[in-house]
Amino acid sequence: MVQALILAGGEGRRMSDITAHVPKPLLYLPGGTLLEYQLAQLAQLGISHTFVVIHHEAEQIERALHGLEGVTLVRQRPPLTLLGALASAEAHVTELCLVLHSDNYFSNGLGYLLREAQNTPSGFNATFLVESRTHPQNKARRLASTGCYVLSPEVLSATSTLKHADGLWHLTARLLESGAMVREVRLQGWRSNINHLTDLLNASRRILEDWSERFHPSRAAAGYNRTEGCRNAELPLWISSDSQVTDSDLGPNVVVGPKARVNGCELREVIVFPGAGIVGQRVEGGVVVPTKTGSLVLTSQEQMHGRQKSHSQEEPAELPPTADQEPHPSQEKRCKGDDLHQAIGGSFQASD
Template identity: 20%
Template structure:
């Protein structure tokens, strides 16, 4: 089976402050790093020889996966001292590549069948095959035009509104032949697939094809797409691993409730699934979790607090009578009593929000920020 190269070196600036303490592929998604979902899918389809290209906070990834044996795969690492671009990161891993290889981003969640793409690639005799998918808003992606034989005839990265000529977007999943490296300028510092390599392949009619995929795909690059991926996994729009244990339905507990180990559930707690509750978490009396909520390991939810469609990462505390909706709370945070956190809020780690406070929608709060009691936060911090 061919080698898979996972690009996992980006800084994830659009997901700050979550990426101040970890690389974007290591952000927990339903209590597993985003990139772990990718590795698990590769393994399930027989792709067990993996190279990860790393740069920003590379040690976080290496410490988590090590050689991959704990997951039944073999992982090697190619670490860039400085960012080399998407193409440059793969070029640096060239010494590990001798035959046809798969490339994908470490922050993409998809159910594309890699074996089907490989067959398409071989049938076309392609040098490069891009997995493409229809999108509503092409401005965040590269877009392509195909001829009747699925050959890519035009490509543009992140077009402005007046430049859009297609809604068929690049998913960041590719299959290449080793000949792809013939189109690289190895003397150049940063090399980008979308801005340099793909246009050159088109110009030289070198065999670049598009495999149009109409299944599930999510580029988890912004808080809203991160929450969407969370909700889609919980609602089983895409099947990813979740805790095996499910709570039995009973009074106050309805829907799918996936649970880790050693969880305390107090009196009159109401849980409306789909919900995930991590290991060693504590739900105090009268608290309520509603659909779309993910609770990390070691989280405390205080008396009569309500969590709606939010992600609360490990070792955070939400004290009594607080209300959180559609937000992302990073690790080791403290939300004091009688606090309201509105939709779209993202906090960094070790943030403390004083009691009787309100954090208005879509605000971002950086790591280790302390907000005094009785505050109204209506700007990014």
């Protein structure tokens, strides 16, 4: 049996213009949020129980996941670090555990990683998904680079000794030093770590342009290249059947989420988040996000140059159920070098 853990408590400060209103796990891609994409990947693997660690805007994520079977929410305990998030879940995880940082999109399924991890002897071991081009001379940082890995429950329990360290590489370095069995598996396809608006737009574009070959929730298929309500449409695009589009020129690479409203607009390379609305505007390369008072229009150029953001006067709509983990900035404490070594016991040889 395999369990899963999604780290979804990060604040997403590098995208604060957006994450002040919508937490990172709820950032929208064609047909689902980042969190929905990851849950769909886990379902594809046959994983029946997932723990989701939450902190920033926890209530929004709770609403997004309300009623989902096989999902348990875990409030992150201090310290608010990445390893603190892992340590918060140690009491819940009893089996081999696939860990995902919820600000990542993976273009392919993850079965190949899980199969490799399941073929590893039980005990203190870990299997990390890696990209060959990252940190070729620093194995600890390379192992920590993709936000996707499989840990034995013994390793997860040992993270409490490093919980003040805000970086996964602290764990990978200790594992390598201790002699634990550590394996790496090369990434198949591509991934996107969503840290900036341009990352989100580029991931959305790549998904739309290669739809049949890229992972997306199966229920998202109905919205692909749907043009109802468009005055003119340039493919590819994605429009929810539960949205309202009227008298608008859309595309290419436009996404309109559920309960969103688009009226009299010209949009190119734009993601209209669930529940957001935009009227009579021309936008290229940006997002429309719901706020408590209406909707916010933010373009990639505005983010780069700090120009004034645009606000739509649409009435706000309730966000639909949907929903990351960027490490929370925290003052890092040095850990004693032998803490994890003592926990692990050095009983396994490291493996490439």
